[in-house]
Amino acid sequence: MKHYRLYFILLCITAIFSSCDDNIECFENKVYINSAKVGTILVSTNSTEDRTIEAAIAKPASQEIKITYKAEMSLVDTYNKSYNAKAMALPSDYYEILQPTATIAAGSVYSTSVTVHFKDISKLSRDTIYVLPVTIDNANISMLESARTTYFVLKGSALINVVADMEKNYLHIDNWVKPEVVTNMTALTMEALIRARNFDRLINTVMGIEGYFLIRLGDAGFPSNQIQLATSSGNLPGSDSSKGLPTNQWIHIALTYDSTTGAIKIYVNGKLQSEGTKSLGKITLARNGTNGFYIGRSYEDGRYLAGEFSECRIWNKALTEEDINSQYHFYQVDPASEGLVAYWKCNEGQGLVVKDQTGNGNDLTAKNIITWTSVNLPAAKK
DSSP: OHHHHHHHHHHHHHHHHHOOBTTBOOOSOOBEEEGGGOOEEEESSOOOEEEEEEEEOSSOOSSOEEEEEEEOGGGHHHHHHHHTOOOEEOOGGGEEEESOEEEEOTTOSBOOOEEEEEOSGGGSOTTSOEEEEEEEEEESSOBOGGGSEEEEEEEEOOSEEEEEEOTTOOEEOSSOSSGGGGSSBSEEEEEEEEEESOOOSSOEEEEEETTTEEEEEEETTEEEEEEEEEEBTEEESOOOGGGOOOSSSOEEEEEEEETTTTEEEEEETTEEEEEEEOOOOSBOOOOOSTTSOEESOBSBGGGOOSEEEEEEEEESSOOOHHHHTSTTTTTOOOTTOTTEEEEEOOOOOSSSEEOBTTSSOOOEEESSOOEEEEEEESOOOO
16 A cells, blocks of 8 residues: 555656746746846946856756847846836847857856946936846747846946045054155145034144144134135134034035135035135145144144044045036045055944055055945935
């Protein structure tokens, strides 16, 4: 009796695997896309990116199999319905399928790779999700319909993931490795991306040299959240409560100076907030020791900024309003940019040292262990 039962079970299993109906594809050697090598492409400042497609079959091929791929934009609607998305078809100017034919050699289960080349993707909107459906157009073997197509998804990425919280802390250069890059500058720009949680002190320091050339917020008889340039020839601008910065928001600050005219301009989030003139001559920021250049300190330790720093830069030229408002400028610039002489991203995520990204070696050191904060800047729309 036991033998009959075992025989009956084996017959049932055989029937299950040898039967087909309208909802189950019969088991045979069908080609499909191995989508594990695809993934999402993040749109940032990178202009190009290559991704590969590889096909596979379940059992080794008895003969060579040829596979051809194509982009099939009619499947964008299928993607949106499947994933409840609102993606747009990736325009043809931004991709190219290089040599779209692949082969699976006899005796193998995997195909050669086909490359999809994405180009000029930094020009795409970070606030839009794009999709490129690539499907197996034809093959000299049956295709597994449920895995015939893969979708390349392109969407905005964070340019800044980590920032330095400098409350009750500061960054300092005790000895400039290359002082010449910030010595006798006839023009300059200083920039920082900050987020303050409060302005509870009389003075909240951004960056510079006390009593010489210093960007700070607040002063005696001056709003504690208004930007002020403190110089050896007086301060600028005048008190104006309407120019105060908000708390708990990321703010890009840029200050430009041109010694030939004495023109000083202060920009907040790319908009001119204040301007004036000072006869300061050429500016040298390469001062060593305790009276030198700081980020987050001036005169004494209590003048810190209670908040986070990112993208601190010094240029040896006065950036224009157009420069400051160029795409992604608040969040990232090329370390090799003309005129960029110091660049501290403040994104190390560990330790006391903040590296100078320009290669000039003028690294900053913190007084205390830095508190590193995870962020997602700029925040792309979902």
